[in-house]
Amino acid sequence: MAEAVARKKVSITVNGVLQEKEVDVRLLLVDFIRRDVGLKGTHVGCEQGVCGACTILLDGEAVRSCLTLAVQADGRSVTTIEAMGTPDNMHPIQEAFQENHGLQCGFCTPGIVMSVCSFLNDNQNPSDEEIRESLSGNLCRCTGYQNIIKSVQCAAEKMKEVQVVK
Structure with missing residues (x-):
């Protein structure tokens, strides 16, 4: 018989936009960003925190989103590469x-x-x-x-x- 998966509602501001979603408590922040928010610029590389491809800013500090759970970002601010600039107005x-x-x-x-x-x-x-x-x-x-x-x-x-x- 399948074990029930714990879920939690999170409120995470991603690139200035509040994202309120119910997520599996085991969901990685990188998967939340890519799958639930739909931003594909944060890459999944090694999935062990070694390569740095998944680095985002969490409350302004660089963190590995493959080592961070989405529930750990609840009530916090995430900045991804998509917020850095555009081709016409680069950072x-x-x-x-x-x-x-x-x-x-x-x-x-x-x-x-x-x-x-x-x-x-x-x-x-x-x-x-x-x-x-x-x-x-x-x-x-x-x-x-x-x-x-x-x-x-x-x-x-x-x-x-x-x-x-x-």
Whole structure:
């Protein structure tokens, strides 16, 4: 006989829009974002918190959404890559990655951009060593990281020039 699955109503603000849904208490935040909210920019990679592809901002802090339950985000604010900018109005981090060829296949890019956003909100003048350390939780199989580091340096400069909403 099948075991009853516990469910809970959650209220999560995703990219400024309140999402009220009843979810399985075991539902991962990444699955909530992708399946229940319909935003596909947050990628599922390793499903173990190692690759960083699923990184989002939870109340402004970078977290792995594959290690976070949707119920843990109840009453909180989630920001995904979809809120960062548009092709016509990119966020300075996105501009920097485009200008410095900081991506290739793009699979890791949303998670890296979200990690960089949190990092640069805390450190406006990062050294190369600090950038490397901040990216240590994001795996990229394509770039070799040099252009990603250049992109983060450029993004830091751009964010100093422009008042960016965190």
